[in-house]
Amino acid sequence: MTNRNASLWTLWLVLTVALGGWLLYTLFKGEEAAKTVFLPGTTSPGHHQIEEVCSACHGASFSDLDTMQEKCEGCHADALKAAKDDHPKSKFTDPRNADRIAVLDARYCVTCHVEHRPEITFEMGVTIPPDTCYLCHEDIAEDRPSHAGMGFDTCTSAGCHNFHDNTALYEDFLLRHAHAAPTDFEGRLLQANLAEIAEQLPDYPLDKWPIAAATLEQQQLPEGVNADAHIAEDWLASGHARSGVGCNACHIPAASEDNPDPAWTDHPDQTACAACHQGEVQGFVAGRHGMRLDAANLGKQLSPLTTDMARLPMQADAAGRELTCQSCHGAHRYDTREAQVESCLGCHADEHSLAYRDSKHYQLWQAELSGAAEAGSGVTCTSCHMPRSEKDYYWGTFIHHEVQHNQSANLKPNEKMIRPVCQSCHGLGFTIDALADRTLIDSNFSQPPSVHIQSIDLAEKRAAAAEARANTP
Structure with a gap:
């Protein structure tokens, strides 16, 4: 080996050791911000601010589901409880729903919210297809004929359903506010006290x-x-x-x-x-x-x-x-x-x-x-x-x-x-339509909504059908 080759090999070895040492130091002892070099992909908009603190979401093994679930609940459990979560973890740990876990293991947040996968990340950090509701609700049209023919990618349209929080969309709530005026000009917001x-x-x-x-x-x-x-x-x-x-x-x-x-x-x-x-x-x-x-x-x-x-x-x-x-x-x-x-x-x-x-x-x-x-x-x-x-x-x-x-x-x-x-x-119907109108949101609600969501219509039809059945001799 020539002196020149020996020098190059020595330089390569020194640089390799130095780089390896820096990577190890960064991972275990270095500045948190530098750890982002190890990210496998872009972090979602909800978490990107804290991506340098890997331990905020991961445990020592990085992939232990139960540890990650504890981390998720550490930040989000109270919000889900306040929202009266329609699909709580307890629903899927119930033995009667054991078959559902094989289809969609909703015991773990990361089943639907996978980080560092921007190519499959949709609105709100969701990483499951929009028609996932079909996995458990394929027979919905039998229970609710009004839903017959609706695409399963429309379930989460504004004014319809979402996985965790439907508190604004329960049928009795829709019916109670079905005929409210678009705007209550006497309405007032709460003031500091x-x-x-x-x-x-x-x-x-x-x-x-x-x-x-x-x-x-x-x-x-x-x-x-x-x-x-x-x-x-x-x-x-x-x-x-x-x-x-x-x-x-x-x-x-x-x-x-x-x-x-x-x-x-x-x-x-x-x-x-x-x-x-x-x-x-x-x-x-x-x-x-x-x-x-x-x-x-x-x-x-x-x-x-x-x-x-x-x-x-x-x-x-x-x-x-x-x-x-x-x-x-x-x-x-x-x-x-x-x-x-x-x-x-x-x-x-x-x-x-x-x-x-x-x-x-x-x-x-x-x-x-x-x-x-x-x-x-x-x-x-x-x-x-x-x-x-x-x-x-x-x-x-x-x-x-x-x-x-x-x-x-x-x-x-x-x-x-x-x-x-x-x-x-504002009245409920006006509100639901306005929140579903992306163009109206962008213009900061400069005019009445041009979109109409059928939630209230469907609830009224269902209530009318139930009343007709009750009155049938």
Whole structure:
């Protein structure tokens, strides 16, 4: 072997060992983000933000079904329970349905939601064919003649069925609201009421922050920390100041066993907000905006989401922007009105978002802001994507209008918007048709729907047939 060949072989050996060492280090000890080099394929839109933390979904063996199921349920079990899941795991572990498992093993989420397979991944991360319902419901036309001749790839059309959540589509619900007017012009959305009920909430820190207006002179800032005029002006105009929540409430974390004497922090995170807004923070870290901060389920806290990670179109001047509580609410003013529209449109540049300012919903919002219309009559981005819901305490003794900060909660499938959002102002039939009209969604509901879904029609025909049979001698 010549000296030149020996040198090349030595170089090749050194590079091979170095590359192998780097790969092993990356896999077991290296930065999490670097682990994406091992991905077998693109991750779905629902999970791509956390793909560098393999352990968030996988166990030590990577392919153990029971471990992966535990991981899925760690993030999604509560949502399925709240949705009154029509196909819960218990249905398929029931011995009476043992034959169904051989057809579709729905005991495991990964039967239908396989990651890293973009070529077979459909809407909502589903990786089974659209006609899968046929596997168990091939005789549906015998039970429901109205369904005769319908294609099995139409079952999950908006306004019909979906595997997990049909709470908006039960027959009795369809019949009860069958003849509602398209629009209820007297309809109003829930309004914020935390300040009014905070003294009654069991987990609100009244001992530290009693509900009473606070002044700048009352604030005790650590040595070397000064509130400049701009910060003071913003804070004094905020609901925090009006409710007695001062600087230390956010900038000094709550004491704990690990940190009995917490120090001032210049940049408080969502854990500071959770001291008073626990429900909202829980929703935030459960949704796409904050899921990277969900240390409980990820096993570690990642850096906040940035617009560069988004798969939806974003505004050019929002490049690199981080998403935290302060990103939408502001660092000191915490203007909830700005957070309802301007914060959203400051980042989102998809067709639906860009059409909002030309919509009737926006016109109603402007009328409300100007005082020309009642509170709750305007419709903002958050009215639909982060709606307020009624959270009752002590069997309805008092009710908190809590904002659901998980913007994913009612978006996919969009029929989940029907009860908590759309029906506040619109009839059921109008709503179902509108949510099934893709062109109308893109234009931000600028006109009546041009699509008609037969759900209510079919329910009425079925009810009429049942009544006729009951009245037949």
